[in-house]
Amino acid sequence: MTKVKRRKTKSQNVAYIFLLPWLIGLVFFILYPFLNTIWLSLNAVSKDVYGWTYQFIGMENYITAFFRNSEFNQLVVGFVMMELTYIPMILIISLILAILLNSNIKFRSGFRLIFFFPVVVMSGPVMTQLRSSNTMQLMDISELLIFRMIDNISPFFSNMLINIFDNFTLILWFTGIPIILFLNGLQKIDKSLYEAASIDGANSWQMLWKIMLPNLKSTGLVVGIYTVVQIAIFEVNPIYSFVVGTINSNYTNGLGFAAAVVLVYSVIVLTFVALIFLILRTKDDTKYEDTIKEKQQKHIAKINRQQLRKMRDEETLKEWFDRVFKRKKKVDGDKS
């Protein structure tokens, strides 16, 4: 008898072998630490010869951070301010630069080369050194008359302004990757859309608002989230050195406090990510109106379901047994 070889469908679970290293990393270096940090922040953690010891102290660590530590509150405010001023600036500047680069000009790749290069060299110590030699400042605006007027009206706003002008180059340096992403998004827009609009008599200003920006929304979401994450872990932001310092100096006893600090910091970052998500997500607004026929069908289906439920509620044990048993028999009969 000849052996019939049947082609087996390939098992897709081979994928798990390829995924294995990453999965282990996900569980041990992301998921477990994520939950553990929340737990640690409610504990007093100390290290002795026998290992780590935990003692549950509730919200004590947070109280220490907010009310006993003198600098933490200011740093939190500074951090929020920095994200608030930097993110819109970075998004707008990179969008403008991308639109400029997208127009029909020469040396485009040369400009792109310049705009992208900070991505390669940017790191905390380099920025600190460059800032210390005062090369990041666009211009000193604190002596200008208009600035003093603003300062009189609202010191908060003037602080923001001076922050922007002092670190203008730093803000520009964050735009490297966003420009490339926006440019890529712009080039993906269908050319026929512009043609159709210009035939209908739209000028380029209208095209910008009606065609470019709506199509760039999803890119904007990615860029926004990326920027928030980048700034959060960057050494120039005020809370960064406090977080690192707390982790490093409280190594033997006080990791619980460090966890609380880190948690507050992370909640801020994740709030910003959620905000950007809410602002820039592409909403699916299309609502499907049911036709009368569909409505009728839905209604009939609903009535049928109610009847069936009523029937099953009232049926006796014997009837139930018959129904289930018969159905099983039927299935068996089909198979043979």
Added chain:
Amino acid sequence: MKSKFMNTFEAISKFFSKVSAFLKSDKLKKMFMGHGAGRGIIGKIIIYILLIGISYVFLFPIIRMIALSFMTRNDLLSPEITWIPSSLTFNNFVVSNHVLQLLPPSWTASNLSFWARVTGTFTNPGNLFKSLLNMTILATIQTVIAAFTGFAFARYNFRFKKTLFVLLLLSFIIPLPMVTIPRIMMISNLQENIWIPIYDALFANNFLSGFFSRALFSTLVPQVLFALFGQGINSAILVLIFYNFFKMIPLALDEAARIDGATSLQVFWHIYVKLVVPIILIVFLFSFIWNWNDIYTATIFYQSGNPLVVMRLSLFDSVFADQAPGAPGDVGIGLISEGYKSAATFLAILPLLILYLVAQKQFIEGIERTGMTGE
């Protein structure tokens, strides 16, 4: 009969009407303004001015840094000199190279034979070569693991695929400090319970003790562990790059190979990897620069004796103060000048600048095709 005066007047008025007709016509307007923004001459000039101006602001810190790094102390203090130093001097570079310990000491030491210099390179290779080696190790591991993960996501339909993919994206969004503390405790446990007993039993009292370190926190091991399990710096983006490129390869190739009896690993190696060699280079380069600039992980997991150049740069001021000669009571840090600092910064980013200029096309292409936008 018309007078001469009337004739000339008519000629002039004709000329003016012609000129005004030309001025009113769309031709001139088109020439200068174009149909859309940025098409005409004026629009183009505005765009060029804007772009060149912003490029100048972009490059200003770097140009300033290069100019400062060639200046002597007198040049720095002189109000007349802002950009071009009065004389070319490399003294700043020599000093900052000494403080950062970049090049092998045997290269710069005097009175050594050529052979001694070569062997000295291997016994004490200096921070530059050490960090190049370390970052190459990390980047290689990260690239390989990212390729595996990207392949699995791109080509298989396994259970929980969507959930895992969302977790991949989440692992990028979660701020790194959030997961740092438990990681520290894990590595610390690993060190106390596993590594130190092994070390004491096997390496402590023989010639091997020089090769291994008793403390894991002063080695590259933690970072290697993270890279090995796909959680190094920005690993999620690297996975996404691979994912998008692997998805572009037609499935028919894959199936043809499988019908011929290839195993999954063979398919992965002979079809996928060999078709995306340029992308492997892109991912490697990104991984390299991100690891090079990743001061956060370096500060926490590899604090003492990290040869990473950027890490050395962050300690530049204090190391300089220690090494600078001075009478007791005279603070060495007073001798530090912007010239030294700029030279040190310049030296620290020079390898990256060279890398970027050589491979700029790959860098930009890599970000363009991450597929982070939309898909």
